[in-house]
Amino acid sequence: MIMLVLFSLFSQWVLAQSSPSVMESSGKIYVVLATVIAIYIGIIVFLTIIEKKMSNLERQIKE
Amino acid sequence: MKRHWWKILGALLIAYALIAGLLIPLNTGILDIHPDNALLGEKINVQINAYNAHFDEANEIQVWLKLDSVHFLNGTDIKVQSNTEMTANFDLPSIGLANNRTSQSATLIVDNEIDGYALLPGALQISANKDSLALKSTAVWSNQLGQLHKNEKLTFPYRNILYETIRNLFYHVPLWFAMLIIFFISMIYSILYLRSKEKRHDHAAYALTQVGILYGILGLITGAIWAKWTWGAWWSFDVKQNMSAVAMLIYLAYMVLRSSFEDYEREARISSVYNIFAFTTLIPLLFVIPRLYDSLHPGNGGNPGFGGEDLDHTMRMVFYPAIIGFTLLGIWLANLSYRYLKLKETWIDRD
Structure with a gap:
């Protein structure tokens, strides 16, 4: 959960930093960077969800 | 290790798509010229702004204007x-526009x-009116182009407006292709479950659907960023955007x-049937409806596909491995979720 909150805070920070002029600069290469980061965050979030479910199951098995 | 070869392959293909997709430079292109209109018979000096060019280092620079296949004009005083910046003079002849235009x-x-040749279609609007009739130019059109150079280096095509974002083709589009493959495998497992009633088939279908979603x-988000x-x-209510959002809601x-x-038992049976229907609605939503309406997406409505010059050999070299890479990574993610579901099932059925 903390991880998810951190990710959303991070992406908000990134969006706040990226003014349109930055995204338009250097042939719009930062648009590609944003895309790659979005995919990366998505995969990490998916892994975090499985991790969380796994921890819950492990706790149940231990009890 | 032998059982994990496909995971390594997937990771390597994605690493390749990232490295090759980001490092291969864009081809040279012309951003704009100024002025962008002129009168027949006028002598003009144009400022040319290019992208990814090496004018300073080049020795044999040529600038041409092409009106049609038999009217060419060589630029002088370059x-x-x-x-990336230069100026050239054009001495426009007094005649040459096609009949009655x-x-x-x-x-x-x-x-x-160094860079080969670059084109900017519609760069200069040439007009003939009563002012141009007063200009008596002795210049004439040449009926053929000089010898042009071809860029032999590995480059991605240059497109106005898109510029470097053409690289998103390796990250945004393969996500959708991989999603389709994964939903398809998921549907196969749902059919298998309905035939065999084996829980592992249903778990596989469930895990694959999670990754598909x-x-x-991610496809919608990356598409919105690109758009x-x-x-x-972010959202232009393009028919393909809307239909993929509908498809996501169905899933x-x-x-x-x-x-x-x-x-x-009921959960597995009913969701298997639902999954089969969901996949069959995906096809018209993503492939039929967008083709019937005007869409901003290439390959839909009146738009040509990413094909021909847009998806050249250099791009295919990265695009197809990226599809396989994202598919394998998706199956890997689904595999983790599948193993969790199986473990949970064994735990619940332990007695």
């Missing part, structure tokens, strides 16, 4: 200001031995459906 656009061609949502800086808005309903049963 003055290079920097690697008062205005016609010409293509600008810039060529040198992840890819679909914001090329089409001008999200699958997740809701799965969590709304007490009895596992």
Whole structure:
């Protein structure tokens, strides 16, 4: 959960930093960077969800 | 290790798509010229702004105007200001527009031995009116183009407006392709479950659908980012955007459906049937409806596909491995979720 909150805070920070002029600069290469980061965050979030479910199951098995 | 070869392959292919997709430079292109209109018979001095060019280092720079296949004009007095900026003079002849036309656009061609040639269609609008009749020019059109150079280096095509974002083709589009493959495998497992009633088939279908939804949502997000800086808005209510959002809602309903049963047998059976229907609606939503309406997406409505010059050999070299890479990564993610579901099942059925 903390991880998810951190990710959303991070992406908000990134969006706040990226003014349109930055995204338009250097042939719009930062648009590609944003895309790659979005995919990366998505995969990490998916892994975090499985991790969380796994921890819950492990706790149940231990009890 | 032998059982994990496909995971390594997937990771390597994605690493390749990232490295090759980001490092291969864009081809040289012409951003704009100034002025962009002129009168027949006028002598003009145009400022040319290019992208990824090496004018400073090049020795044999040529600039041409192409009105049609038999009317060419060589630019003279080329003055290079920097690697991407130069000026050239054009001495426009007094005649040359096609029959009865008062205005016609010409293509600008810039060529040198380092970058090869670059085109800007519609660069200069040439008009004929009563002012142009007063200009008596002795210049004449040439009926053929000089020898142009071809860029032999590995480059991605240059496109106005898109610029470097053409690289998103390796990250945004493969997500959708991988999503389709994954939903397809998921549907196969749902059919298998209905035939065999084996829980592992249902678990596989469930896990694959989760990854498919992840890819679909990522596809929508990456598409919105790309659209914001090329089409001008995060969401332009383009038919393909809307239909993929609808498809995602159909699959999200699958997740809701799965969590709304007490009895596992019923949950598995009904969601398997739903999954088969969901995939069959995906095809018209993503491939039929967008083709019937005007769409901003290439390959839909009146738009040509990413094909021909858009998806050249260099791009295919990265695009196809990226599809396989994202598919394998998706199957890997689904595999983790599948093993969790199996473990949970064994734990619940332990006695």
